[in-house]
Amino acid sequence: MSTGPLIAIADPAILTSIDISGLVALLPVEEQNRFALFKVPGPARQFLLGRLLTRWLARRWLGDPEEPGNIRVDENGRPAFVDLPLNFSISHTNELVGVAIMAVNGGAIGLDIERLESQQVVAETADTVLTASERDDLRCHGDDLDRFTRYWVAKEAALKLHGTGFLIDPATVAVKLMPRYADVSIPESSEWAGKHIRVQLDRLKTGHHIGLAYSDTNMPAPDAVPVIVCQSVGASAPQGIAFKAYDDEPLFHKAIP
Numbered sequence: 001m002s003t004g005p006l007i008a009i010a011d012p013a014i015l016t017s018i019d020i021s022g023l024v025a026l027l028p029v030e031e032q033n034r035f036a037l038f039k040v041p042g043p044a045r046q047f048l049l050g051r052l053l054t055r056w057l058a059r060r061w062l063g064d065p066e067e068p069g070n071i072r073v074d075e076n077g078r079p080a081f082v083d084l085p086l087n088f089s090i091s092h093t094n095e096l097v098g099v100a101i102m103a104v105n106g107g108a109i110g111l112d113i114e115r116l117e118s119q120q121v122v123a124e125t126a127d128t129v130l131t132a133s134e135r136d137d138l139r140c141h142g143d144d145l146d147r148f149t150r151y152w153v154a155k156e157a158a159l160k161l162h163g164t165g166f167l168i169d170p171a172t173v174a175v176k177l178m179p180r181y182a183d184v185s186i187p188e189s190s191e192w193a194g195k196h197i198r199v200q201l202d203r204l205k206t207g208h209h210i211g212l213a214y215s216d217t218n219m220p221a222p223d224a225v226p227v228i229v230c231q232s233v234g235a236s237a238p239q240g241i242a243f244k245a246y247d248d249e250p251l252f253h254k255a256i257p
């Protein structure tokens with residue numbers, strides 16, 4: 001059994017070539033109900049893939065192919081396993097769904113994946129999501145889209161670890177960007193006051209930025225977090241689907257200057 005964090009990433013398009021109704025039927029009723037609420041197929045597939053990938057990763061981690069992986073969602077929307085000693089965090093974009101998983105004694109975890117394609121995002125949102133000094137820093141870097149995305153990913157990963165998401169104003173969350181990680185300070189809150197969150201930052205070859213947040217500074221070296229890239233699926237009732245893992249897929253860029 002692993003102890004450190006593990007990330008699995010898959011493209012929701014892998015679900016377009018199979019009949020997903022059988023997979024949906026395998027979800028717990030509350031997740032089937034949530035799936036049924038989606039009005040367009042893209043986000044529905046992202047949700048489904050997130051839940052399938054999370055349970056697949058947990059079973060792989062625990063070495064128990066029968067583990068049902070019961071999940072409960074709290075009042076802020078954060079999902080967690082009911083009875084497994086694992087924390088996890090899900091993120092999706094149109095092109096990728098990612099899940100990070102870690103033993104509960106490793107602390108909470110937060111994952112965010114983003115690919116911002118338009119420079120216009122910086123003009124439209126930088127003033128509302130960055131602190132004044134982050135805004136100055138971004139200006140000094142020519143409003144660079146990659147740098148803005150790194151700020152964004154660091155904040156969102158930290159707030160997902162925190163469990164509040166954007167119920168906390170991101171402009172009150174201070175980020176110190178370093179080449180491979182960010183140090184994040186969350187404003188006063190009872191549970192996390194005084195706690196430090198570090199977010200490992202990387203960029204995928206697809207152009208997506210990825211942030212993995214830890215609740216302390218004892219994070220492993222970036223290269224030590226295994227990333228499993230899942231590129232295809234096969235039917236495997238009763239657990240749903242089995243992902244084919246490409247552990248060594250060179251999807252990651254290394255250091256971001």
Ligand SMILES: CC(C)(COP(=O)(O)OP(=O)(O)OC[C@H]1O[C@@H](n2cnc3c(N)ncnc32)[C@H](O)[C@@H]1OP(=O)(O)O)[C@@H](O)C(=O)NCCC(=O)NCCS
Pocket residue numbers: 046047050051075076077078079089090091092093111112113156159160161162163164165166167
């Ligand atoms: C957390 C949040 C920033 C994620 O935003 P997003 O644009 O959906 O971003 P991502 O795709 O990266 O993440 C989605 C995943 O975040 C997770 N998530 C949702 N709320 C979360 C929270 N409060 N804390 C941690 N993770 C959360 C879920 O696993 C979700 O995927 P799923 O619904 O398929 O399981 C955003 O949902 C948020 O701010 N939520 C809290 C406030 C809120 O709106 N609550 C609603 C009450 S239910």
